[in-house]
Amino acid sequence: MKYVDISKIDKLPGRRLGDNDTFSFRCHSRIDCFNLCCRNLNLFLYPYDVIRLKNRLGISSDQFLDKYADIVLRESNFFPEVMLRMSENEEKTCPFLNESGCLVYPDRPDSCRTFPVEQGIFFDEKTKQTRLLHFFRPPDFCLGRHENKVWTSKTWAKDQQSVVYNQMTILWAGLKRMFQTDPFGGQGLNSPEGKMAFMAAYNIDKYRDFVFNSSFLKRYKVKSDVIKKIRIDDAELMKLGFKWIKLYLWGIKTKQIRPKI
Ligand code: SF4
Ligand code: SF4
Structure with missing residues (x-):
């Protein structure tokens, strides 16, 4: 989740998805790139992600942060980011990945749900509202983009059960924005x-x-x-x-x- 400078929106990587814009995509376990996307990630976790994951794992939020998270302060930021700590193996796989896929799938983080769509946050100064923007941005190795199932950002969010996640992300983004000073x-x-x-x-x-x-x-x-x-x-x-x-x-x-x- 990044704040988007609306004046530079056309220069951002990926294809911006307006409400009615579509993209083709399908991910399944027989695809050659299966699980390639679940390694070596800078995966930011938002507060609601941590709640869902620690409850799925049956541990406390303290234990979760200790075992699975890195807390980093980005330059010129005043509130830290929480990132999922990748495993210490050669491929730096996600700690929740096994051969059959994602072990926490029903409670996977917001960024995993929306992938290969990425979300940007836009704060509208006129309405004082925070909005999500969507960009279709699959990495080159992601073969799902050659499949012919068609989505809009809205149908994709519904399919991935990310609507509640998106609401929580907007709430968090509204607060996070206040830490610019x-x-x-x-x-x-x-x-x-x-x-x-x-x-x-x-x-x-x-x-x-x-x-x-x-x-x-x-x-x-x-x-x-x-x-x-x-x-x-x-x-x-x-x-x-x-x-x-x-x-x-x-x-x-x-x-x-x-x-x-
Ligand atoms: S790389 Fe793309 S198609 Fe392949 S498993 Fe990941 S999301 Fe699915
Ligand atoms: S949480 Fe699940 S979907 Fe997300 S990177 Fe890890 S294994 Fe992949």
């Missing part, structure tokens, strides 16, 4: 604020512990129906976490959460 006073993730914001975004089990086993609910007013949901639903807790980060770092109040004082 430094909210941590130059201290980055070493600051208490940086650590807390990272926990709320990516370490959902630890964040739940913080919400329910600290003075959090004494300090913040959270709507009772929201409290009910976040006890049991990681995605709802993640959404509250995004709102809390905005309140905690920038003082932005919402209906769902505000200070008690």
